[in-house]
Amino acid sequence: MDPRTKRNPGNNTTSSPPTLSLTNTSKSDADDRVVWKTSTTTDITGGVIATVLLNTSNLVIRSPGTTLWESFKHPADTFLPTMKLGIRYKTRTGERLVSWKGPGDPSPGTFTYAMDPVTLLQLYLWNGTRPVLRNGPWTGYMVTAWHPKNTSSQAVVNTDDEITLPTGCTLSDLQFESWNDSLSSWEVLGEWMSLACNRYGHCGPNGYCDNAVASPACKCLDGGFEPVSLEEWSTGEFSGMRSPDLFVLVRNRTEEECAAECSRNCSCWYWQ
Structure with missing residues (x-):
């Protein structure tokens, strides 16, 4: 069997077999130390609680009519x-x-x-x-x-x-x-x-990663830009480029309303 996931929150269990408690659903070692728990806040009093491993590999904890916890929401x-x-x-x-x-x-x-x-x-x-x-x-x-x-x-x-x-x-x-x-x-x-071009900030400021060639390489932008350090450039030492977009999601607006909102925001460069 090839395991797809393992759960370990950083606490090492002892050599004694652990136990699974279906209260707040926690895994404890032989010394009653909690090494993992679901931390569900759902009221689970009354009824039968079942832990089911689905064919999708999702471990689901259920009470009648309610899903208390599932591993797919905590990958x-x-x-x-x-x-x-x-x-x-x-x-x-x-x-x-x-x-x-x-x-x-x-x-x-x-x-x-x-x-x-x-x-x-x-x-x-x-x-x-x-x-x-x-x-x-x-x-x-x-x-x-x-x-x-x-x-x-x-x-x-x-x-x-x-x-x-x-x-x-x-x-x-x-x-x-x-x-x-x-x-x-x-x-x-x-x-x-x-691919080196996928790395965040790979080519530094005012540089770009040319992925259209056989061996992707960093190049300076047109307009007179030159490497700050030829030594770092030749050895592949790059950092600081591809800064976050920091775009704003504006929902339920018409195209005209988006344009008007962008024009009122001094930090807005472009809208679509």
């Missing part, structure tokens, strides 16, 4: 089919992928992959609070330089409450995988960090 390092990443408009909170601390240590690492809580419509890979890379913003369509080895699709669902992307993250790599029935193994369709 670890792996994004499986029918999962979604999103942001709630009111709370600016949402799901995120969290890397392992190391290849053999499933406790939470420093890398996270989630929607940006400020702009809402683009996904970031973060190292702590520092952005490593981001995808293009969603404006009704999305442009990307990533070419998977197989056909894949992505849907954006926008409601009054949230915007979500229903569609493994190890250390700083973000891989897209598909199960191969004939080989009984996972096939890597693509790896986001495999």
